[in-house]
Amino acid sequence: MSEYPFLKLGTRQSPLAMVQAEETRRRLCEAHGWPEEAVELVPVVASGDKVLDRPLAEIGGKALWTKELDAWLAEGKIDASVHSLKDVETIRPEVFTLHAILPRADKRDRLIGAASIAELKEGAVVGTSAPRRAAQLLNQRPDCSVVMFRGNVATRLGKLDAGEADATFLAAAGLERLGQDNIGAPLDAENWLPAPSQGAIAVECRADDARTQELLAPLDHAPSRAEVMAERALLLALGGNCHSPIAVLCTHHEGKLTMCAAIFSADGAERVEESATFAAGDNEAPKALGTALLDKATPAIRAVFDEAP
Ligand SMILES: NCc1[nH]cc(CCC(=O)O)c1CC(=O)O
Numbered sequence: 241m242s243e244y245p246f247l248k249l250g251t252r253q254s255p256l257a258m259v260q261a262e263e264t265r266r267r268l269c270e271a272h273g274w275p276e277e278a279v280e281l282v283p284v285v286a287s288g289d290k291v292l293d294r295p296l297a298e299i300g301g302k303a304l305w306t307k308e309l310d311a312w313l314a315e316g317k318i319d320a321s322v323h324s325l326k327d328v329e330t331i332r333p334e335v336f337t338l339h340a341i342l343p344r345a346d347k348r349d350r351l352i353g354a355a356s357i358a359e360l361k362e363g364a365v366v367g368t369s370a371p372r373r374a375a376q377l378l379n380q381r382p383d384c385s386v387v388m389f390r391g392n393v394a395t396r397l398g399k400l401d402a403g404e405a406d407a408t409f410l411a412a413a414g415l416e417r418l419g420q421d422n423i424g425a426p427l428d429a430e431n432w433l434p435a436p437s438q439g440a441i442a443v444e445c446r447a448d449d450a451r452t453q454e455l456l457a458p459l460d461h462a463p464s465r466a467e468v469m470a471e472r473a474l475l476l477a478l479g480g481n482c483h484s485p486i487a488v489l490c491t492h493h494e495g496k497l498t499m500c501a502a503i504f505s506a507d508g509a510e511r512v513e514e515s516a517t518f519a520a521g522d523n524e525a526p527k528a529l530g531t532a533l534l535d536k537a538t539p540a541i542r543a544v545f546d547e548a549p
Pocket residue numbers: 324325326327409410411412413414437438439440441
């Protein structure tokens with residue numbers, strides 16, 4: 241007679257999502273001295289995984305990654321959801337809490353198909369559907385062009401292999417978790433900024449579920465939480481969503497956060513950046529940085545943010 245599972249963890253069923261859910265299960269079992277059977281992984285097919293031929297921004301935005309998991313969590317079919325925090329909307333239903341942020345992995349993008357942005361061949365075609373990656377690329381390499389690449393990591397690498405583009409970007413964290421971290425070249429922060437919350441796994445549960453909150457608590461990594469919450473505060477200040485070319489990197493060091501952020505016009509031609517250092521947990525500082533960015537923004541940049549729904 242077994243009382244397992246103690247906890248049901250909802251996850252998308254893409255290979256990367258499953259690996260991230262497995263990492264969460266491993267950490268939970270380690271923290272509580274449980275056998276693997278104590279945590280059941282419940283895969284859910286997300287709307288975002290069904291429609292692959294149009295940009296996310298056109299078909300409903302980041303909510304498409306969380307809609308099904310949110311419904312299951314609200315109904316109590318699962319106790320918690322595991323998310324790539326980068327894909328989770330900035331404003332979450334109040335009935336949920338992002339209760340554990342796991343130690344953040346490599347925050348960088350990797351470029352697959354060339355050793356660096358500068359070394360992309362003249363007029364290279366680059367596959368991406370992320371406004372940030374497209375704008376940041378075209379800002380540095382106006383000779384390049386962008387084609388839409390959606391789908392999971394394997395799908396995108398397949399499109400590259402099939403010659404649909406000369407190069408593409410993938411998050412280092414995702415490649416690492418899939419054991420493919422030998423692919424491509426990492427892009428460093430001096431020239432290339434990642435997306436808000438890139439590389440962070442978040443575990444969300446119901447705000448009134450004290451039992452699950454207590455079980456998740458030992459998984460929370462305070463420095464990673466400080467970084468991603470500051471990055472999300474910046475997103476909120478900018479009114480950013482999946483349409484917005486916002487690049488930001490926040491790095492924790494001895495209780496302080498250094499944030500470097502850039503926003504772009506839709507075509508990437510124009511770019512403004514700001515950076516600041518402030519105390520971890522200070523969510524006013526990212527807000528001020530957002531305001532400073534918008535103050536400096538050219539009309540073409542501001543138009544992107546004014547239009548954001
Ligand atoms: N947008 C899809 C997505 N969401 C999270 C990751 C990778 C893992 C992470 O950044 O946490 C990816 C793939 C990618 O951007 O290459």
